[in-house]
Amino acid sequence: MVLKNIRDWIVPGVLLMLFMIMPEMACAAETAMVxxxxxxxxxxxxxxxxxxxxxxxxxxxxGGGVLYVPIVxxxxxxxxxxxxxxGLLVALAGALSAGAPLLRKGLxxxxxxxSMSLIGSISSIAGALVGLALPxxxxxxxxxxxxxxxxxxxxxxxxxxxxxxxxxxxxxQVLQIYGIYYDEHLKKEVNWQIHRTPVGLVLFIVIGFxxxxxxxxxGWANVPVFNLVLGAPLRVSVATSVFVLSVNDTAAAWVYxxxxxxxxxxxxxxxxxxxxxxxxxxxxxxxxxxxxxxRVVITxxxxxxxxxxxxxxxxxx
Amino acid sequence: MKQETVxxxxxxxxxxxxxxxxxTLSIVFVILGYVVYIFQLLPLSVPIEQVSENWHLRASEFHxxxxxxxxxxxxxxxxxxxxxxxxxxxxxGAVTMFCLVAAGFAFLKEKNVIYTVISFVQLLVLIFAxxxxxxxxx
Numbered sequence: 217m218v219l220k221n222i223r224d225w226i227v228p229g230v231l232l233m234l235f236m237i238m239p240e241m242a243c244a245a246e247t248a249m250v251x252x253x254x255x256x257x258x259x260x261x262x263x264x265x266x267x268x269x270x271x272x273x274x275x276x277x278x279g280g281g282v283l284y285v286p287i288v289x290x291x292x293x294x295x296x297x298x299x300x301x302x303g304l305l306v307a308l309a310g311a312l313s314a315g316a317p318l319l320r321k322g323l324x325x326x327x328x329x330x331s332m333s334l335i336g337s338i339s340s341i342a343g344a345l346v347g348l349a350l351p352x353x354x355x356x357x358x359x360x361x362x363x364x365x366x367x368x369x370x371x372x373x374x375x376x377x378x379x380x381x382x383x384x385x386x387x388x389q390v391l392q393i394y395g396i397y398y399d400e401h402l403k404k405e406v407n408w409q410i411h412r413t414p415v416g417l418v419l420f421i422v423i424g425f426x427x428x429x430x431x432x433x434x435g436w437a438n439v440p441v442f443n444l445v446l447g448a449p450l451r452v453s454v455a456t457s458v459f460v461l462s463v464n465d466t467a468a469a470w471v472y473x474x475x476x477x478x479x480x481x482x483x484x485x486x487x488x489x490x491x492x493x494x495x496x497x498x499x500x501x502x503x504x505x506x507x508x509x510x511r512v513v514i515t516x517x518x519x520x521x522x523x524x525x526x527x528x529x530x531x532x533x
Numbered sequence: 534m535k536q537e538t539v540x541x542x543x544x545x546x547x548x549x550x551x552x553x554x555x556x557t558l559s560i561v562f563v564i565l566g567y568v569v570y571i572f573q574l575l576p577l578s579v580p581i582e583q584v585s586e587n588w589h590l591r592a593s594e595f596h597x598x599x600x601x602x603x604x605x606x607x608x609x610x611x612x613x614x615x616x617x618x619x620x621x622x623x624x625x626g627a628v629t630m631f632c633l634v635a636a637g638f639a640f641l642k643e644k645n646v647i648y649t650v651i652s653f654v655q656l657l658v659l660i661f662a663x664x665x666x667x668x669x670x671x
Contacts, residue, residue, distance in 0.1 A: 254585075255581055255582060255584070255585030258585065259571075293588065293589050294588050294589065295588065295589055295590055295591055295592070295595070297591050297592040297595075298588060298592065298595075301592075305622065305625065308625065308626075308629075309559075309560075309625065312552065312555075312556040312559070312625075312628055312629070313556055313560075315549070315552050315556070316549040316550075316552045316553035316556070317549075319541060319545045319546070319548055319549035319552070320541050320545070320546065320549050321541065322541040322545070324545070326544060326545050326548060326636065327648060330636075330648065330651050330652060330655060331651065333655065334651055334654060334655050334658070337655065337658050337659065337662075338658055341658075341662050341667065345667065348592070352591065390647075391647065392645075392647070392648075462629050463629055463633075463655065463659070466626055466628075466629040466630070466659055466662075467658060467659055467662045468662075469626050470626055470659070470662035470663045470665070471662060471667070473603065473604060473622070473623065473626060473665075474603075474604045474665035475592055475593070476592045476593070476595065476596045476601075476603040476604070477592035478603070478619075478622060479584060479588060479601070480566070480567060480570060480615065480618035480619050480621075480622060481570075481571075481581060481584050481585070481588070482588065483622060484563055484564070484566075484567040484618065484622075485567075487563065487625075488563075488564065488567075491560075
């Protein structure tokens with residue numbers, strides 16, 4: 217068991233070491249490349265990179281948006297303003313594409329999503345305005361801290377497939393937030409309800425703000441709040457998160473669009489690459505060792521978070 | 534399949550129907566717009582090389598240096614390839630609003646006052662963001 221765990225961490229560990237011991241080489245190479253490379257090489261590279269990101273994101277069970285912003289802002293020459301604007305569109309396009317089947321199957325719950333997204337979308341607009349007004353080093357620093365926090369959450373979080381709710385709270389009853397869905401794993405119908413709705417509303421203010429500020433899709437936060445705080449079943453949480461994300465990211469994306477922080481040259485290959493990669497990743501899902509991929513993704517996220525933090529501190533530019 | 538659809542109410546099905554069509558259309562628009570842009574099938578407002586020389590700058594500095602189309606101003610450059618690609622992204626940003634209109638009316642039909650109000654207030658929030666009033670929109 218211990219040996220297996222060690223083996224699973226070898227690939228991520230090697231990746232981490234490579235990134236950590238060669239910052240000067242990486243920086244020098246980056247500077248030379250940025251100066252010499254023609255635009256289409258970056259655009260093509262971005263498409264290939266986001267395609268691969270889409271594949272590993274699905275296999276690792278994370279949203280593409282949360283990987284896109286820290287990694288692309290660390291290793292591509294685009295300003296973080298454009299990366300954040302594109303990150304929102306990447307997350308939005310993914311959510312819109314995934315949405316319809318989840319609603320038809322009854323896995324996503326529109327009432328739960330709308331109750332949380334109304335307040336979340338207002339705070340995501342505020343987050344986007346604040347994010348575009350802050351100096352770059354402050355953004356990099358806070359993005360680095362946020363990404364490292366997300367890495368810890370992803371590493372430690374243990375979701376609950378079917379939380380037991382003894383008594384729903386009164387607000388959730390007024391808002392008619394309860395449901396029933398057919399669980400393919402259990403082969404039976406599952407009734408569900410939620411509790412702690414006011415706490416959830418407060419948390420979605422924070423999540424919306426952070427999503428808007430950093431251009432992150434917020435599935436990493438939506439799902440634990442729905443599942444662990446409100447007590448919705450995991451499948452309902454994941455599916456409903458897609459709709460909260462689509463509303464919140466739409467609100468913030470319009471701020472980035474009006475501030476000129478979206479360039480089609482960068483945005484379209486990113487959206488296309490991520491969507492194509494996500495489709496391939498879904499097909500590969502049953503054929504690859506998801507634990508190893510998840511660990512690689514967590515490591516990449518950790519490195520990108522550290523890189524953003526060091527950039528913000530002016531240590532590694 | 535039958536069991537899967539049983540638990541989706543009429544509002545969710547109405548939302549899903551619009552979402553599915555509007556998203557497919559947006560993907561087609563975005564890809565076509567980009568092909569027109571990248572292969573310069575229409576004249577551009579700003580050469581691509583100039584965009585790539587400045588994409589390391591903050592958005593505000595970028596637009597001080599070059600006059601690439603953004604915000605609603607892109608509509609006035611409709612005949613330009615880069616504006617067309619940008620407009621296709623604006624459409625992507627509008628998809629959720631179309632779905633909310635469908636959801637709002639579906640809730641209204643069910644006489645569900647709370648969610649009719651929530652849907653239309655949510656729609657207003659997104660319209661407010663889309664107008665660009667709060668972000669000094671163009």
